Amino acid sequence: MxxxxxxxxxxxxxxxxxxxxxxxxxxxxxxxxxxxxxxxxxxxxxxxxxxxxxxxxxxxxxxxxxxxxxxxxxxxxxxxxxxxxxxxxxxxxxxxxxxxxxxxxxxxxxxxxxxxxxxxxxxxxxxxxxxxxxxxxxxxxxxxxxxxxxxxxxxxxxxxxxxxxxxxxxxxxxxxxxxxxxxxxxxxxxxxxxLRAERAARPVGTAPPPGREPAGVPADEAYALGTILPPLPEAPPVPAEPGDPPSLTGGTPPAPGVDAGALEFLAARTAVAARRLLAEALAPDHADTAVPAPLTRWQDAVRLAAARPGADVVARLAAGCGRTPLELRMAVRAWEFGGLAGLAVLTEEWDPLPAERARAGERIAAAWADVRGEGDPPRLRVTRNRWTPVGTDLQLRLGRDGRWWPYRREGGRWWPAGPADRDPAAVLAEPCQASPSSTG
Structure with a gap:
């Protein structure tokens, strides 16, 4: 409450x-x-x-x-x-x-x-x-x-x-x-x-099967009987803010093994998602919008962790996917910079076509000279879809959609460093941004 x-x-x-x-x-x-x-x-x-x-x-x-x-x-x-x-x-x-x-x-x-x-x-x-x-x-x-x-x-x-x-x-x-x-x-x-729905759906004059309690009407049948059933209520308005979940941490202690704080967090995130889904459902172009593919367990864990729960919840999310909390924090930063596309670039490696690879190297070299103006551009070490200027802590990764993503080395690992852009010069201009919110 x-x-x-x-x-x-x-x-x-x-x-x-x-x-x-x-x-x-x-x-x-x-x-x-x-x-x-x-x-x-x-x-x-x-x-x-x-x-x-x-x-x-x-x-x-x-x-x-x-x-x-x-x-x-x-x-x-x-x-x-x-x-x-x-x-x-x-x-x-x-x-x-x-x-x-x-x-x-x-x-x-x-x-x-x-x-x-x-x-x-x-x-x-x-x-x-x-x-x-x-x-x-x-x-x-x-x-x-x-x-x-x-x-x-x-x-x-x-x-x-x-x-x-x-x-x-x-x-x-x-x-x-x-x-x-x-x-x-x-x-x-x-x-x-x-019971009301069962009576409305049953042909006039017929009785329910003996000994069977009505269990409701499937949605498709209910819509097909639209002229018989009461009209559906008006669509609810989109609330200004997501609803607040009930408090589970006061009063009676939870049962063994139940994390009340984690349940409160999930309830709060569910309210946020419900408000977003309602807004999408009421949008004028909803009928023409493709239904997105369901998130995998890992993607959903990253989505939840991006809401900044406590360390205990982060550890549970990571363990549930067979990952470490550090891997989850890296994934959260990628998510914050680019959602599903940013998360995919974090781990995905693929081989561009040879001509595409050559053009990419030329574009990076030209962008380096235009943006950095520091003499000859450094030698590029290319590993599949990843270009690393030798001697720097910067890496550029090419997504399958043709956009460039900046990464920087922190603690011996490559971390997402900013949003994507189709022009590598724009990425090189601000290669080391802070994450949209602290990753902890």
Whole structure:
């Protein structure tokens, strides 16, 4: 979660204490603001809410536990006394959940949002139309605090204001408070969605095979039945930034052998890739663009390592490909200068045709004289597609696409030193650039 570490322990989620909220409101999203409106409309003592808001803003609320029907936290008084507070939330009954789940399963946009760890505001309107109030009303919140104050005291009010900040980050917490944890909710929604699709695809008047639970409809069949099935939702807009993955490093320790930090890194990179793929899919020329070949394991490891994970992740990526961390760092530098083409030149050796080899030598010699102006050009040592001016730490490599790539010797190895150019003179002019970002 954004700015809070959450540990999903079945039907309970625990969030570490949030920092003070000085200089900002308690809620920025529709769900957080709606929660505050519901709180302020149902509380009897506005002064207690006002004091609670000050406590929450000052960071007096500790870790918050959210589970079905109850929110719990410890609030620190100004005199240092710690108060255990509970806010009891009225759960939805079975009939209300049945209506709400039908509402969610019947709208493709609602299902997609839940799978994307979101909760669309329109769901509250659709639920209300089905007779289900997601947001609490009068009698739905019951405060409990060991300070002895009746109704909302400043401590339970502080917890309620802090909860608005958590709802900003994950509005699905409202569903958990109302009685359903994420896993069981998604499983039931997907089951109902699959059943709806199976019914829509089945010819009128026919029954499903006895004893077989519907398992959904293949995508090609669904598109072929476009006149029968509900219309597909509008394409989602491309978000301004990739989504933030959930935090996995707080709360319950991971199982043995599970690297929570590495999983967080992979989740973050997946969000970046998902945003890029969505942008490409919505581009006007997407239908005419060839599908790129899938990356090999080595290429994908280099792509991930270029995002600058920690040393432990780099070591795991290298070991997974049978390479050393040094080899991976060299590959990352090649990737940063030229992507797949730059990575290929790092290791690929090939033999240009004799005439092409001769022209390449002449072009390098002429470029040396034009750019360096240092008398006679040095003798060139040619090894397949690699030209090395003798007595220098520079090497030029010719790619299969006719572009020249500069390399320089560092620590006894040839390292990529800059982007490619079709003119060797341009490469010689700036033969030893720094990598686009530190290679570590």
């Amino acid at each position: 954004d700015g809070a570490n959450g540990a999903d322990e079945g039907r309970e989620r625990i969030f570490e204490a949030l920092p003070p909220a000085r200089g900002r409101g308690f809620a920025r999203t529709w769900w957080g603001q709606s929660w505050l409106r519901a709180l302020e409309d149902t509380a009897l003592d506005p002064e207690q809410l006002k004091q609670g808001r000050k406590y929450a803003r000052a960071g007096a609320v500790g870790a918050v536990s959210v589970r079905p029907g109850r929110v719990t936290a410890v609030v620190r008084d100004r005199d240092g006394i710690r108060r255990r507070c509970d806010v009891l939330v009225q759960r939805l009954d079975d009939a209300e959940w049945d209506r709400l789940l039908d509402v969610v399963a019947g709208e493709a946009g609602h299902v997609a949002a839940l799978l994307d760890r979101d909760l669309p505001p329109r769901l509250a309107e659709d639920a209300a139309a089905a007779g289900v109030a997601l947001l609490p009303g009068i009698g739905d919140l019951e405060p409990e605090c060991d300070c002895g104050v009746w109704d909302h005291c400043l401590h339970t009010a502080a917890v309620s204001y802090q909860l608005a900040r958590l709802l900003d980050r994950d509005p699905r917490l409202l569903l958990l408070m109302r009685g359903r944890d994420e896993r069981s909710l998604l499983e039931e929604v997907q089951r109902r969605s699959a």
